Amino acid sequence: MPPTPLLTEALVLPAPAKLNRLLHITGRRSDGYHDLQTLFQFLDIGDTLTLCSREDGAIRLAPRLPGVENEDNLVVRAARLLQAETGCRLGADIHLDKRLPLGGGLGGGSSDAATTLLGLDALWGLELSPVRLAELGLTLGADVPVFVHGNAAWAEGVGERLTPVELDTPWFVVIHPGMTVSTPAVFGAPQLTRHTPPITMARALQGGAASWNNDCEPTVRALYPKVAHVLDWLAIRAPAMLTGTGACVFGRLGSETQADRLLAEVPEGWQAFKARGLNRSPLHVALGR
Numbered sequence: 293m294p295p296t297p298l299l300t301e302a303l304v305l306p307a308p309a310k311l312n313r314l315l316h317i318t319g320r321r322s323d324g325y326h327d328l329q330t331l332f333q334f335l336d337i338g339d340t341l342t343l344c345s346r347e348d349g350a351i352r353l354a355p356r357l358p359g360v361e362n363e364d365n366l367v368v369r370a371a372r373l374l375q376a377e378t379g380c381r382l383g384a385d386i387h388l389d390k391r392l393p394l395g396g397g398l399g400g401g402s403s404d405a406a407t408t409l410l411g412l413d414a415l416w417g418l419e420l421s422p423v424r425l426a427e428l429g430l431t432l433g434a435d436v437p438v439f440v441h442g443n444a445a446w447a448e449g450v451g452e453r454l455t456p457v458e459l460d461t462p463w464f465v466v467i468h469p470g471m472t473v474s475t476p477a478v479f480g481a482p483q484l485t486r487h488t489p490p491i492t493m494a495r496a497l498q499g500g501a502a503s504w505n506n507d508c509e510p511t512v513r514a515l516y517p518k519v520a521h522v523l524d525w526l527a528i529r530a531p532a533m534l535t536g537t538g539a540c541v542f543g544r545l546g547s548e549t550q551a552d553r554l555l556a557e558v559p560e561g562w563q564a565f566k567a568r569g570l571n572r573s574p575l576h577v578a579l580g581r
Contacts, residue, residue: 303415306574307407308338309398309466309567310438311535311542313459314496314504316488325434325450326479329490331504332435332451333444333459335466335567336574339390339404341367343411346383349375353386357394366405366432373428374412374420382416393563395472397536399435406439407575414579422581426452442576446493455493460501461569463551465530466542468563469522473512473538484511501544502531509534522562529554 313331320326346352351371353362362368367386374380386408392400409425412418420428422441429436434451443456478484485507496504512534513520519534523541526532530543530550545551551566558564 303343303411305341305343305407305411305578306338307341307400307403308439308570308574309335309392309400309403310435311335311464311466311569312397312506313501313533315506315508315536316491317484317486317507318488318490320486321450326486327449328447328451329488329496330447330451331444331457331459331496332438332447332454334570334573335398335464336570337391337565337567338574339388339392339400339407341389341404341407341411342387343408343415344385345415346385348383349381350383351375351386352384353388355388357388357390360394366401367408369432370405370408370429371412373432374409374416374418377424377428378416378418378420380416380418384412384415393468393540395475396468396540397473397534397538398466398540399439399536402429402433402435403439403575405429405432405436409436409440410575410579410581439573439575442573442581444571446496457493457497458571459497459569461571462501463545463548464542464567464569465526465545465551465554465558466535466540466565466567467522467526467558468540469518470561470563471516471518471539473516473519475537477515478508478511478537481511481515483514484508504533506534508537512538525559529557 316329318327426437426440445454526543
């Protein structure tokens with residue numbers, strides 16, 4: 293008999309966006325991946341997942357994302373991984389309210405996967421540890437563990453070695469220029485900076501936001517002039533940076549009023565929103581963790 297789920301009603305959970313407030317590439321590994329140093333911070337905006345338990349073991353996701361088969365969606369992959377790990381015979385109906393742009397550097401897919409892992413762990417009464425859930429998440433993507441643990445973090449390795457930090461929590465205006473950046477193309481570009489000298493977490497934090505940069509930005513600028521144009525436009529109005537490999541860029545503001553004013557200036561054709569930086573994930577607040 294399958295275990296009795298702890299929760300019988302629908303579980304509605306956030307899957308927050310993240311920003312890379314700093315991103316250094318410190319080396320290339322023998323497996324083809326890159327060693328990174330980065331600062332992850334959450335935003336008070338993101339996707340929403342609604343999860344309901346099923347007795348028949350089926351995993352059903354709706355709606356299907358354009359261009360992404362359900363079996364390839366990280367939500368479904370996370371659910372099936374959790375079933376395989378635990379032998380759980382329960383299934384789930386999952387509704388994904390997708391607000392974050394695909395391939396924007398905001399961690400949307402990774403956050404959706406983490407919310408699925410934590411949500412189904414609670415829904416199915418599995419009680420896996422955060423460490424084990426993060427280990428499972430890492431097999432789905434390098435950004436999943438930070439969403440599983442739920443703290444703003446200094447990250448090293450491929451982004452999986454995490455140390456919780458407390459960052460400033462400004463307002464941001466995030467702009468998506470309406471195009472997709474290929475992460476493999478960026479990391480495969482010969483001009484990409486790959487040997488930034490490593491720094492300590494203490495030194496990074498001591499330098500503060502004004503000293504933070506993204507090593508991917510010069511390469512993305514060269515490969516994607518439209519992203520460069522958005523960065524240049526934004527930099528005139530606020531301290532601006534690329535998040536991840538893009539395509540989203542963000543400007544840091546001192547108040548919500550300033551964010552509203554900047555948002556009103558964004559040209560038509562660019563997707564833009566305001567958000568507040570958070571050091572604790574809204575997912576963990578919702579789950580009471």
